[in-house]
Amino acid sequence: MPEQLQFHYDVDGGNFTSAGQASVQVKNNLSQLGLDPAVIRRVSIAMYEGEINMVIHADGGSADILVEDGCITIILADKGPGIADVEQAMQDGFSTAPDNIRSLGFGAGMGLPNMKRYTDYMKIDSVVGEGTTITMKVNF
Amino acid sequence: MTITELQQLLDAELLTGGDTNTRILSACGSDMMSDVLAYVKNRAVLLTGLVNPQVIRTAHMMDMVAIVFVRNKKPTADMIALAEQSNMIILSTPKRMYEACGVLYVNGLKGDGELNA
Numbered sequence: 001m002p003e004q005l006q007f008h009y010d011v012d013g014g015n016f017t018s019a020g021q022a023s024v025q026v027k028n029n030l031s032q033l034g035l036d037p038a039v040i041r042r043v044s045i046a047m048y049e050g051e052i053n054m055v056i057h058a059d060g061g062s063a064d065i066l067v068e069d070g071c072i073t074i075i076l077a078d079k080g081p082g083i084a085d086v087e088q089a090m091q092d093g094f095s096t097a098p099d100n101i102r103s104l105g106f107g108a109g110m111g112l113p114n115m116k117r118y119t120d121y122m123k124i125d126s127v128v129g130e131g132t133t134i135t136m137k138v139n140f
Numbered sequence: 141m142t143i144t145e146l147q148q149l150l151d152a153e154l155l156t157g158g159d160t161n162t163r164i165l166s167a168c169g170s171d172m173m174s175d176v177l178a179y180v181k182n183r184a185v186l187l188t189g190l191v192n193p194q195v196i197r198t199a200h201m202m203d204m205v206a207i208v209f210v211r212n213k214k215p216t217a218d219m220i221a222l223a224e225q226s227n228m229i230i231l232s233t234p235k236r237m238y239e240a241c242g243v244l245y246v247n248g249l250k251g252d253g254e255l256n257a
C-alpha cells in the first residue's frame with residue numbers, strides 16, 4: 001500500500017436517490033487496497049451515515065478520505081444550517097428530520113451515535129448558519 | 141441456512157443472479173436503515189418493506205449477503221443493477237414482515253451472530 005492515499009467526493013444535496021454513492025465508492029476503493037473487512041465496514045458505515053446527513057440536513061457537501069498507515073480519516077464538510085446543540089444532536093433518537101425522510105428509512109436519530117460508535121475518534125465543528133465539519137478516525 | 145432454503149421457506153422469487161448455495165447465519169428485519177446500521181451481524185439477510193436505493197447501499201455497507209423485500213414489493217431495475225454490482229442477492233416474498241421473520245426464526249435462523257462493529 002502506498003504511504004498515503006486521498007479520495008475526494010462532492011455530495012449532491014438535491015438528490016436523495018444518489019445519497020450514499022460516495023460511501024459505496026470509498027468502500028470499493030478500500031476493499032481494493034486489501035484492508036481488513038471489519039475496518040472497511042466501520043469506515044463505510046460511519047461515512048454513509050454522515051453522507052446521508054449531509055444530504056438530508058445540509059443540502060450536500062464534500063467528503064475527504066485520507067488513508068495512512070494505521071489510520072483512516074474521514075472529513076465531511078457542508079455549508080448547511082449547522083447544529084445548534086451538538087450534545088443534544090448526539091443523543092440516541094434525537095432528530096429534526098421531517099416525516100418524508102422517515103418514510104425513506106432515515107431520521108431515527110441514530111446516525112451521529114452510530115458514527116461515534118464505529119469510529120475511534122469523532123469531532124463535530126459546527127457554526128449555526130455557516131455549516132458543519134465532522135472529522136472521524138478509524139485506527140487499524 | 142442457504143439462499144435456496146430461505147427462498148423455499150418464504151415462497152420467494154429470486155430477482156438477481158448470485159450463488160444460491162450461499163449460507164446465511166443471521167437476520168435483521170427493519171424499515172429503518174439506521175437501526176440496520178447500528179448492529180453488525182455475520183453473513184446476514186435483511187428483511188424490509190422499504191424500497192429505495194439506500195436499502196441496497198445500507199446492506200452493502202453492512203457486508204450483508206442478501207435482501208428480502210416483504211409483501212411482494214419489487215425493487216426497480218436500477219436497484220437490481222446496484223445490487224448486482226455489490227454481489228447482493230435480492231428476493232421478494234408475498235409474506236408480511238412478521239410472518240417472514242417468524243418462519244425463518246423457527247427454521248433455525250436466529251437474529252444473533254452479532255460481531256463487535
Ligand SMILES: Nc1ncnc2c1ncn2[C@@H]1O[C@H](COP(=O)(O)OP(=O)(O)O)[C@@H](O)[C@H]1O
Pocket residue numbers: 053054057058078080081082083089090094095096097106107108109110111112113132174
Ligand atoms: N450535517 C448536518 N447539518 C445540520 N444538522 C445536522 C447534520 N447532521 C446531523 N444534524 C442534526 O443532528 C440531528 C441528529 O442526527 P442523526 O443522529 O444522524 O439523526 P437523523 O439524521 O436520523 O435525524 C439531525 O436530526 C439534525 O438536526
Ligand SMILES: [Mg+2]
Pocket residue numbers: 049052053106107109110111112
Ligand atoms: Mg442521520
